[in-house]
Amino acid sequence: MGQSFGAVSGITDVDGPTSVSTWEGNVDELRGLVSERAFTGETMLLNMGPHHPSTHGVLRVLLELDGEEIVSCLPDVGYLHTGIEKTIEAKTYEKGIPLTDRTDYLAPMSNNMVYSMAIEKLVDLDVPYKAQIMRIIGLELTRINSHLVWLGTHALDLGAMSVFLYCFREREYILEMFEIISGQRMMTSYIRPGGVWRDFPPEFLPKLQAFLDFFPRRIDDYENLLTGNPLWIERTQGVGILEPDKALAWGCTGPTLRGSGVNWDLRKAVPYSSYEEFDFDVPVGEHGDVYDRFYCRILEMRESVKILQQAIKKLPAKGPYRSENRKYVMPPRSELGQSMEAVIHHFKLWTEGFATPDKDVYVAIESPRGELGCYVHGTGGNKPRRVHLRTPSFVHISALPVMSEGHLIADLVAIIGSIDIVLGDCDR
Amino acid sequence: MGIVSSKLGNLGVVTTTLDEAVNWARTGAMWPLLFGLACCAIEMMSTQASHYDMSRFGMELNRASPRQSDLIIIAGRVSRKMAPVIRQLYDQMASPKWVIAMGDCASCSGVYNNYALVQGVDEVIPVDVYIAGCPPRPEQLIHGILTLHEKIRGDRIAEWAT
Numbered sequence: 001m002g003q004s005f006g007a008v009s010g011i012t013d014v015d016g017p018t019s020v021s022t023w024e025g026n027v028d029e030l031r032g033l034v035s036e037r038a039f040t041g042e043t044m045l046l047n048m049g050p051h052h053p054s055t056h057g058v059l060r061v062l063l064e065l066d067g068e069e070i071v072s073c074l075p076d077v078g079y080l081h082t083g084i085e086k087t088i089e090a091k092t093y094e095k096g097i098p099l100t101d102r103t104d105y106l107a108p109m110s111n112n113m114v115y116s117m118a119i120e121k122l123v124d125l126d127v128p129y130k131a132q133i134m135r136i137i138g139l140e141l142t143r144i145n146s147h148l149v150w151l152g153t154h155a156l157d158l159g160a161m162s163v164f165l166y167c168f169r170e171r172e173y174i175l176e177m178f179e180i181i182s183g184q185r186m187m188t189s190y191i192r193p194g195g196v197w198r199d200f201p202p203e204f205l206p207k208l209q210a211f212l213d214f215f216p217r218r219i220d221d222y223e224n225l226l227t228g229n230p231l232w233i234e235r236t237q238g239v240g241i242l243e244p245d246k247a248l249a250w251g252c253t254g255p256t257l258r259g260s261g262v263n264w265d266l267r268k269a270v271p272y273s274s275y276e277e278f279d280f281d282v283p284v285g286e287h288g289d290v291y292d293r294f295y296c297r298i299l300e301m302r303e304s305v306k307i308l309q310q311a312i313k314k315l316p317a318k319g320p321y322r323s324e325n326r327k328y329v330m331p332p333r334s335e336l337g338q339s340m341e342a343v344i345h346h347f348k349l350w351t352e353g354f355a356t357p358d359k360d361v362y363v364a365i366e367s368p369r370g371e372l373g374c375y376v377h378g379t380g381g382n383k384p385r386r387v388h389l390r391t392p393s394f395v396h397i398s399a400l401p402v403m404s405e406g407h408l409i410a411d412l413v414a415i416i417g418s419i420d421i422v423l424g425d426c427d428r
Numbered sequence: 429m430g431i432v433s434s435k436l437g438n439l440g441v442v443t444t445t446l447d448e449a450v451n452w453a454r455t456g457a458m459w460p461l462l463f464g465l466a467c468c469a470i471e472m473m474s475t476q477a478s479h480y481d482m483s484r485f486g487m488e489l490n491r492a493s494p495r496q497s498d499l500i501i502i503a504g505r506v507s508r509k510m511a512p513v514i515r516q517l518y519d520q521m522a523s524p525k526w527v528i529a530m531g532d533c534a535s536c537s538g539v540y541n542n543y544a545l546v547q548g549v550d551e552v553i554p555v556d557v558y559i560a561g562c563p564p565r566p567e568q569l570i571h572g573i574l575t576l577h578e579k580i581r582g583d584r585i586a587e588w589a590t
């Protein structure tokens with residue numbers, strides 16, 4: 001037992017002077033969480049993380065190991081807890097947008113979108129058609145962007161270094177596009193309540209078209225490197241199987257659920273932002289293993305390209321890119337020089353914000369990781385009483401033990417990669 | 429031999445000081461700790477990936493173990509739960525060691541003045557270079573690293589020994 005205790009403290013080999021203590025808890029706290037064999041020393045307790053290159057951030061997993069086999073696995077989250085939900089409560093509605101960017105930092109536009117949609121539902125705000133299509137362009141680019149980071153890091157974890165370099169090359173191109181439309185590479189804050197921040201600059205659409213022309217070939221490149229690669233198949237097929245009923249029971253969504261063969265995509269099931277007008281397929285896996293989840297995401301990137309191509313055709317040349325309801329939405333800058341009313345609205349909205357009814361709403365969208373929901377409770381004043389984000393990463397981490405029991409430690413790395421968690425999304 | 433001398437010419441003798449030679453070596457091959465916290469870590473990855481290519485500064489090799497690294501880039505927000513871990517990692521690194529606080533969060537906790545975050549990582553470990561931005565662009569990170577190189581070039585071995 002003394003041995004196990006040492007392992008729990010995580011960092012046992014400190015030789016220099018250290019000003020912080022190691023784990024001060026009592027090993028008995030773990031009773032009921034790990035098997036009894038851990039207390040007799042038959043199995044070993046081992047920390048993976050929070051500083052571990054393959055946990056995609058600062059996830060800590062407490063493993064109970066029998067040799068190299070995982071007997072039980074306890075994820076410990078909260079190392080990146082930022083208090084974002086609480087911070088939003090102290091701000092007016094519009095000022096919460098930049099904070100939502102920073103929850104799931106690989107898919108900032110999805111977060112902007114879900115928060116904006118919640119506010120629009122709260123105050124009954126309509127979004128013009130052009131803005132809806134512009135949002136879809138942003139969202140699907142975000143999906144590709146997020147999947148590229150996932151693919152690169154997932155492959156890197158399993159030892160395929162070059163995929164990472166290729167993925168980030170394409171990602172850089174997307175970030176340049178984001179910079180063109182929003183002025184920032186990552187934290188775009190582009191989607192706002194009532195529409196989007198500004199119209200697409202003229203150089204954006206040609207650049208997007210060029211991207212759509214070359215990107216399918218780049219996906220072929222990734223597939224050449226991975227899909228049929230015997231080493232990749234060996235590491236991923238049959239690993240981390242999640243049966244469909246279990247996936248549903250644990251609340252999994254997104255590619256993690258679809259990899260198990262359940263056809264559920266909020267873009268189809270509960271269409272928002274005119275997704276119902278678009279023609280695309282929802283890729284669904286079969287076995288629910290790491291490989292199927294991987295392949296679902298690859299196909300999803302191809303579908304996103306399809307959606308983007310349709311969106312370019314649908315995008316109206318003229319029309320407002322955000323709602324004209326000046327009670328809630330900022331007037332465009334060009335109006336400020338001409339209209340006194342616009343100046344007053346601008347001043348009012350930035351200093352005071354707008355008031356919302358005293359009711360609560362929940363909306364959900366399909367983020368790259370799964371169902372991203374937002375619950376907002378208005379107070380009747382200009383600040384929310386409560387904002388809560390239902391984030392897919394948090395739910396998927398709780399399903400990690402189901403997938404990893406009985407596997408080897410090396411497989412755990414593959415499994416963590418395959419559920420595509422972002423710790424900022426999980427801990428917020 | 430012939431190729432070398434025709435390419436380099438006749439260099440003759442080079443003189444330098446021990447300080448300069450050591451600092452040249454230290455700046456030319458820094459091994460950062462493979463350690464990311466939040467959004468800024470993604471920009472750090474971009475900096476290491478193909479487009480910005482940090483290996484131009486001898487930094488492509490990230491070590492997963494603090495014992496093998498001499499630079500820790502705190503890329504992201506430091507929560508109260510994470511702070512002891514960071515201190516521990518820093519203590520485990522062998523001297524000489526340097527710290528870069530990347531991003532507003534690591535420098536001063538940025539937009540989050542709240543209960544959850546340590547208000548700047550310098551409350552826990554000493555920081556050499558602060559990089560502003562949320563997240564800083566890869567160019568900014570590279571600039572921060574070059575600033576650190578400049579600082580190291582000014583180091584004197586005699587001072588290390590005391």
Ligand code: SF4
Nearest residue numbers: 467504531532533562
């Ligand atoms: S400075 Fe900004 S980008 Fe960096 S970790 Fe903090 S919130 Fe994220």
